[in-house]
Amino acid sequence: MSLRTIPIRRAGNRHNLFMGGDRELVMFAGLLAFALIFSAQELRATVVGLSLWFGALFACRRMAKADPQMRFVYLRSRKYKKFYAPRSTPFRVNPNSQGKQYK
Secondary structure, three states: OOOOOOOHHHHHHHOEEEEEEEHHHHHHHHHHHHHHHHHHHHHHHHHHHHHHHOOOOOOOHHHHHHOOHHHHHHHHHHOOOHOOOOOOOOOOOOHHHHHHOOO
8 A cells, every 4th residue: 555645736835935035125225224314304214225135135135045944043043053063073082071071
């Protein structure tokens, strides 16, 4: 008797993207650009705000294309950074004093 396979449809398993990038990052970049444009109300601020918006949208799209969950991976790596071992290679020969340090 063979195992029954159940297909997983893409519609029920999509990442939370907005305009091709991570939803929160794209919306926050839009909010920053909007606040810059309407608080300064100058032509230079409008140009800088629009370039900030399109640059952030481009970066968010590239990031989501590489890995849609990259923001969560980055935040988790920042959270666990203090727990990383100082020596990551398995080929290092540790002295006995180092082993006593962690007991």
